Amino acid sequence: MHSFQHNARTKIDHHLQKLISQSNDLPYSPLFLAARYSLLSPGKRLRPMLVLAVCESFGIDQDHALIPACALEMIHTYSLIHDDLPCMDDDDLRRGKPTLHKVYPEWHALLTGDFLLTYAFEILSTAPYLNADQKLALVNSLAKHAGAHGMIGGQMIDLLSEGEAIDWKVLEQMHLGKTSGLIIAALEFGGIISGASSDALESLHKAGSAIGIAFQLIDDVLDYTGSQETLGKTIGSDRERSKATAVSLLGLEETRVKAEALLQMAKANLMTLPHSMPLLGMLFNQMIHRES
Amino acid sequence: MHSFQHNARTKIDHHLQKLISQSNDLPYSPLFLAARYSLLSPGKRLRPMLVLAVCESFGIDQDHALIPACALEMIHTYSLIHDDLPCMDDDDLRRGKPTLHKVYPEWHALLTGDFLLTYAFEILSTAPYLNADQKLALVNSLAKHAGAHGMIGGQMIDLLSEGEAIDWKVLEQMHLGKTSGLIIAALEFGGIISGASSDALESLHKAGSAIGIAFQLIDDVLDYTGSQETLGKTIGSDRERSKATAVSLLGLEETRVKAEALLQMAKANLMTLPHSMPLLGMLFNQMIHRES
DSSP states (O other): OOHHHHHHHHHHHHHHHHHTOOOOSTTHHHHHHHHHHHHTSOOOOHHHHHHHHHHHHTTOOGGGGHHHHHHHHHHHHHHHHHHHSTTTTOOSEETTEEOHHHHSOHHHHHHHHHHHHHHHHHHHHTOTTOOHHHHHHHHHHHHHHHSTTTHHHHHHHHHHTTTSOOOHHHHHHHHHHHTHHHHHHHHHHHHHHTTOOHHHHHHHHHHHHHHHHHHHHHHHHHHHHOOHHHHSSOOSHHHHTTOOOHHHHHOHHHHHHHHHHHHHHHHHHHHTSSSOOHHHHHHHHHHHSOOO | OOHHHHHHHHHHHHHHHHHTOOOOSTTHHHHHHHHHHHHTSSOOOHHHHHHHHHHHHTTOOGGGGHHHHHHHHHHHHHHHHHHHSTTTTOOSEETTEEOHHHHSOHHHHHHHHHHHHHHHHHHHHTOTTOOHHHHHHHHHHHHHHHSTTTHHHHHHHHHHTTTSOOOHHHHHHHHHHHTHHHHHHHHHHHHHHTTOOHHHHHHHHHHHHHHHHHHHHHHHHHHHHOOHHHHSSOOSHHHHTTOOOHHHHHOHHHHHHHHHHHHHHHHHHHHTSSSOOHHHHHHHHHHHSOOO
């Protein structure tokens, strides 16, 4: 792992631990324990890492970005907790461990998701180093990309499409919301914290759309070809529920080609930024050229 | 109904309609339709009404408060949708209609709740008439009082206590989160929008704590004595699930006396504000002296 990633990961995990520290008091103890179970699982920390990578290249101290980066990881984690619930995807495994509702009662998992979603906005509103306009821009970016126009909208399309014959256009719209949503937010976060111009924010937004879809295409490929052991979650579950995926629509090879083309498009968007973005380029490569 | 309430209600309902307007596009149409089903049900609009009442008494144009007031109603509605789910309170009736998960699939209801929660923060971040500091203060107040220290924390205590023998102290802490949380937020919203001093915000906070608990005590009384027809929800359900309530702990008469004492305490806190608060006083009275 690159030293940037190693250091970033340590800082992010440290801050996540601090933000949801252990407590012996009601109602914090049962909420925080459950939140820590999901939040401190060995995930990729991809979205926080993207925020820090943008700031680093803009010459901004990583400390300015850590709380907002953690807010993104909270939103990502809440979405996994809710998506895994029996009434949604009904998954038993996540990040190599039993899903939260397998360890706690279902209501406890649902409420923990609600808590992480709400808490993300609380910590954005009090993030250090940033002025009121920046904090407000972060709140707006997160709410938009995590909401109906982003992640929740994508999940809605996903669940409505179960067992339906959908075309590539609908699948792309779904991925653009469900997966690109928070990745766009991560890149915008980096831009906002770095005081980027609106042109630069626009380029980051476009790069996020492209790399997010590519990332999901590779997920579909791995869901088709991978083993449960390397992925740490139940595989082939999309096929089982007869969900359309990129692989089922385009075939394995064309899906890989499309992901590669989107990666190049995302990198081309980075080239229009006022600073060179070597860390972001590296992360983008890893997002597409991976085994799990 | 007082003319203030009549006018406020019309404006609030109009803005809620506008904020979640009908759409024919995916994924907005299925999300917005479900959100409208719950949000536009004939509720009391108590929390938005409290925001407008504070602003009115501070001499601030109601228009400045309408979007934030609607955000509060969205949070209240999301909490009802999630609380009614089978894994939580498993309720079939709400505001005189089938609960959302009885009309849509369960995942659809869950996702609609997540959407309303997220959207509330989005509209706060772009609320007109307010400066960045005010909008940020609203985001912070909402996240705090709707989160672990407020509504979600109260709900956690509620569900953990099912079938347990709890005392008045725990019950009070539960109500302080679950019911007072959003009521405190409503009064703080009014103060923030009106540019109130921190002393005034503190008084509004205290008034909200007291009247919120009193409001819940009367709920417990009505749950015990009321009929399903006047309440519009399944009654006696707390008793059925052997939940401790104020009535089961204190008895009917002492619960009423306590509610009345808290009402007077809330009003006493209003007296310390720089403006007189006749509308708030009227709403507080109605919250305690009601049949449904």
